[in-house]
């Protein structure tokens with residue numbers, strides 16, 4: 001049986017993560033924290049400190065520095081880091097790593113860290129190239145019989161007339177360009193760009209002023225204006241890459257070398273040769289000296305950094321001193337703790353020499369007012385209607401246990417209200433889910449009470 005069914009409404013898949021409400025640091029133009037702004041509430045001192053950090057990062061002044069975010073669980077360290085990344089915008093690389101990701105079975109931990117650090121260094125490369133650019137107004141491809149197969153024809157040369165707003169010029173090129181003209185479907189009316197040195201052809205789209213662009217009613221081709229200036233000109237190209245991208249490009253070129261002659265492609269190598277990195281560094285430095293490239297140091301944020309061990313820490317300390325190093329932000333909720341991989345206790349579970357190199361931003365426990373406002377923002381974010389009484393009850397629970405627990409209860413209470421066919425979450429919903437679920441304190445008490453009955457192994 002076949003039929004046509006009407007779909008009444010498009011449902012969008014919506015995901016709400018723990019930090020989706022965080023849109024920025026919420027500072028005014030003097031970098032003072034506004035109590036409630038951009039999804040952030042309270043924690044003014046830490047936010048203002050983060051604001052200064054953002055300014056310095058934007059000016060490229062903080063490369064190779066380390067910032068430690070320290071404070072009890074659930075006080076907004078991760079939220080703060082996310083706010084920093086939102087403030088930095090899309091052009092500054094920001095890599096969010098959890099310390100446990102460093103321990104993978106396939107790659108060395110120093111390799112994972114190294115790769116992450118290089119992904120945080122943006123390299124803006126400027127290149128001047130001589131190009132022919134214009135709308136194709138006449139195109140003639142000269143086809144000749146294939147040397148080994150006279151029944152097949154292959155392109156031998158191409159002759160095209162290019163037009164800009166200023167002039168028209170005819171150019172001729174050999175089979176290399178002619179093949180690309182065919183491969184990219186270039187016809188009259190297209191705007192092309194041909195590299196004068198390498199002969200690489202780019203089809204920029206259909207010229208919006210040309211007659212050909214008005215031919216069809218439905219036309220998915222990209223429309224571009226007719227190029228200005230001369231047909232042959234110097235043009236500046238800007239590429240945004242990261243050091244890791246450059247490593248990858250160089251490594252691939254190398255892998256392709258001898259291996260490709262014998263066995264095809266060199267296969268996937270999981271790790272990049274240190275020599276390749278050294279080469280890339282040299283090349284980038286040279287380009288920077290010549291004024292052809294600019295470095296944009298980004299941010300490597302390692303969450304739960306107390307999970308790193310001594311080796312990883314010493315690697316980070318050393319790497320921070322290299323010339324091409326990102327800003328490193330470490331978050332931890334530990335007080336005095338053992339450094340992983342040793343018997344030594346130290347603040348945050350970090351080695352002292354690393355702490356010495358860092359500036360520290362601390363976060364503080366929230367008061368009831370702040371908890372209520374964060375809950376209000378979360379409710380809005382999750383599309384939950386909640387009564388003032390229910391919010392007050394949740395706030396009380398949050399102050400007694402933790403902000404996280406209160407945020408969890410909010411979603412559960414909303415579910416409870418939905419089941420009871422109520423639009424607005426009431427106090428009874430909150431009380432009921434608080435009864436059904438446990439916070440950490442209650443769970444610990446429960447375990448102590450039933451210790452003998454629980455399995456130990």
Ligand SMILES: Nc1ncnc2c1ncn2[C@@H]1O[C@H](COP(=O)(O)OP(=O)(O)OP(=O)(O)O)[C@@H](O)[C@H]1O
Nearest residue numbers: 018019039040041043073074075076077078079333
């Ligand atoms: N000042 C704040 N404004 C708005 N939302 C906040 C604020 N602080 C925390 N939150 C939110 O509260 C929740 C818990 O905070 P977060 O995960 O950042 O804590 P944390 O300090 O990283 O804890 P942990 O040490 O356990 O990793 C998150 O959903 C976070 O977005």
Ligand SMILES: [Mg+2]
Nearest residue numbers: 077078303331
């Ligand atoms: Mg966190």
